[in-house]
Amino acid sequence: MAADYARALAHRHPLQRLESPSRGSSALLHLIGLSSFAYSFSYLVLNPNPVNESYGWHLQYLTIIGLSLAALTFAVGLLADITTSPRLFAIKNGLSVASAPMECLISMLYWGLRAIDTKLVQPEWAPVLPFSVDLSFHAIPSLALVADLLFFSPPYTVAFLPALGLSGCIAFGYWFWIERCYQYNNFYPYPLFEVLDTTQRIGLFASSALLMALSTAALVWLYHVVNGKEEVSKANGHAHTPASKQRSGNVQGQ
Template identity: 40%
Template sequence: MKPASQRPVAPSRVLSMTIHAIGLLLFALSFSQVPKGTNPLRKGFGGPYKFLTIIALLLSTITFVIGFLADLLSVQPLFVAKSYMSLCATPVELLITIFYWSLYFIDRTKLTPPGHQLPLSHDLGLHAVPTAMLLADLLVLSPPWPINGRAAFVLDLGIAFSYWGWIEYCFSIVGWYPYPGLTLASPFKKLVLCVVWAAFLAATTVLLKKLHEKIIAITDTMRTVESSKTK
């Protein structure tokens, strides 16, 4: 029996559970390496959860936990909840991956203080694997996101301002930001950064949705052609 799903043709339950189980295993391995990090900026209140990467990994994990439970129990509200969690987590993870690896190959000291670079396996686990797993979940298992560009921008503004509020709260306690460049930025520059980041997230959301719908349309066409040949 296929799990309840909004997708026109639901994937097999075994495939869906396998992808979610593999994702959860990989996320757990990444979390197990987090305490081994030596970046001094992770100390104090908030710990590693001051970093957007770790927060995004947590969102990815929650998404896959809900997805696995939805596969296991075949409860429609869980599939819907997973879709909305994916809507929040996937664009964030994708942009983290793009920006991180772009800076990594240009000047990695802008990402991590010298002498505190992560092993490549851990780096991939934090900055590549979550994106790959979330894209697999979205493009293979899920229905199209129920959102348009304007709504995505409003949602992403909420995400951006929530993170800004969180790191400002951490700053009020520990006296430093997880990203040193923010120390010299004025409140106005931080406001602009949040709006720009939200715009990037919304654009990513719209592009992923269009790509997803295109893949579903092509897949459905191929199934129709194949079905007509067998008749």
């Protein structure tokens, strides 16, 4: 295991700010995040409403789908920390490409629509969420995933068009899912969908896909602001981290 850990250190991306996978601060972040996610899921079970008995359960909500993906990302991350497995670490980083931008999208849409009119995102029959619970569903997941990306992960390598393709698949896959749930339940999870016609829903989901892709691009930009940016040597085509972009957290000290 010590040899595996040494190899992981040797192959770590030079821009990664803090040690990960590790049983230290990386594991602590993943454990705290998972505790928050577990609290959110437990609230759904301990405070049932009509959605609990409906087709699709709370997975009709994009919030809960994003929370599930965030929990999977952090669960794999914690396992990588415990085992110091480079393979699990790579899987966690792959999941993050979808989960972090999705949670950023969820936070922006939820708080933006809520600022316009709470009734767009909360049905009249649904109990009002306590503020701490609201944060656990709609703010903490995005903050935790962004922190994991900025301080405990290598930079994203996905280009904008593939990110837009992934976002489009998620957005329109979700549209298909909620329409299926509507066939059984005769209600939509978000009141906003009730007031939109088909054309307007297409616009909403297309705009959401674009916003998620832009979130990916913004995270790439923010990562380089925080951690610096590699430059490619024209002489040999290899990437290196210039001294002016070094950060004290660079484990390789390059």
